[in-house]
Amino acid sequence: MIGVVSYLTFFLTMAGIMAIITLGLNLQWGYTGLFNGGVVAFFGAGAYGTMILGGPAEPGQFGGFGLPYLVALGGGILLAAALAWVVGLLTLRLRHDYLAISTFGVAVALESLARNSQWLTGGARGMRGFPRPFEAVIESNFLFGVVFLLIVLAVLALVWWGIERLVHSPFGRALRAIREDETAARALGKSPTRLRLWSLVIGAAIMGAGGGLYVSYTAFVSPQDLLPILTFQIWAMLIVGGAGNNRGAVLGAVLIWGAWTLSGFALTRLVPDSMQLDAGSIQYILIGTLIVSMLLWRPEGLLPERISNPRNTTAGKAAPTSNKE
């Protein structure tokens, strides 16, 4: 019994972290129409940043400052935000696919940096031994899991609330205005490049927070956490749930993470031992098919965006249409 509950807390914690990252992507793609091809890079910057600042010292390796937890987490978030700022500054005034290509490139570059920079990231074996928050106080492993789940849910609620506040502020309306009609927004004196940059940076900071939480939970990070599959999973979560609204993003995160975990279980049980190596490929094909079929048949997702207008409520709108050139 306790095993099941303990597994459930693990599952929900991971789903919660995924949901936080999906909310970050929702701000970028759902509300602003920015294509982030390297979600995993900002997650990874947050994870490695937190680890380097707050982790234990390793001989012959930079970092291991052992800073207080919140300082380390804040540093990881800042690192993710700074990375997004640089990429955004270079690409946001150009055609939209430059951002897609560059963010994808950042993810590739970060992975090869993590794999090869022994002095900074511990190379392929990664970094371990992060002092988990409250771990010293709480003796039972199970109780720690529950407390951490509560922390993740609290952060999730905070991010949700923050984004809701943001998108219902004048800033959020301006974001949707540039997403729908850039020329009109520009004519009203809004600067699309600056607004997009802010959205990209804030979204990346949220993804970085997800990475920081992940390290705080597993106490371990390695280049295996920087594989592109995370980017695809987060996209699938947002597309399935419905871009442009936070309920959809969180629903999608729980559904896809559940489906991913279940399909992993099912494949290890059903597929013969000789084919276990292929199980991963089958999962990849499933997620690729899911992304393509959602875009073909239900681009608005399970919970479509509702454009609220005090005078005229028109429910149900298709997936975000980006700026026309």
Add this chain to the structure above:
Amino acid sequence: MIQSILDGILTGAIISLGAIGLTLIMHMLRFANFAYSELLAIGAYAALVFDRLFSALVPVLDEAFAPLTLTGALALSMVIAMVLTGLSAVVIDWLVFRRIRQKADPLSMVFASFGVALIIRNVIVLIFGHHAQLYSQEIARATILSFDPLILIKPDQVFVLVLALVLMLALHLVLTRTTFGFALRAVAENPALAQVAGVRLTTVIAAVWIIAGSLSAAAGTLYALTNQLNPMIGPVFLLPVFAATIVGGIGSVYGAVLGGFIVGIASGLALLVLPSGYAPAMPFLIILAVLLVRPQGLFGEDQR
């Protein structure tokens, strides 16, 4: 140093072949196609299948053209692979991209292209496995061009470079000397006006996919001939071909060719100072440098 430049030119020729189609697609359909480099994988594996088939059925074809390791069977297979990959590119467009194009914005196509890439790559893994394969078990002997500094070159590499240049020249002639070439350039310039002038948009788009697919198949096969073939050929070439198109300027065929050589040579030279583990990040650094200095690329229009 000279060896690095030489190797860079050879890789560059393959990247160029791959980038030509991508720059046309990105310009005409206005989306960054992340499934594009999987066409190299489709081509290279199609060539592998037919190569094995012909070698088994017609042993005469299995003789290598000395001093190359290229056999008649492989040469024939490459031509078939080019046709088949061109057709698969059209089919993929019909099944996915065209349908999304009709109802959604270009960014949805970018999402979809990642999904398509995942599917193609992992279907290839399921069929052929993760391990590396070779067209020929023969050992390609390198010719020593000079001892000090030591410069080596394999006959296969010379053949690859020559064939790549011939294909590019052929494309150049098609684009500049035929009615079809004019139609294609007209659509790239102004699709609406080209349609008014009686150019069928769907035909031209299909033709571009065929060109893109067949050149990519050639690139994939030539890469596998001089190196080895494994399912990661798609992801490995993804950033280099994007870098080549951005360096050359989106929409410029000549820019893509030049960009491919620049990316190849720059990556080759960078490995003189950097450990080889950083190689995957090189094209990204080139992209950043171009965006910083000249975002429209060498021959591109303003992309704001």
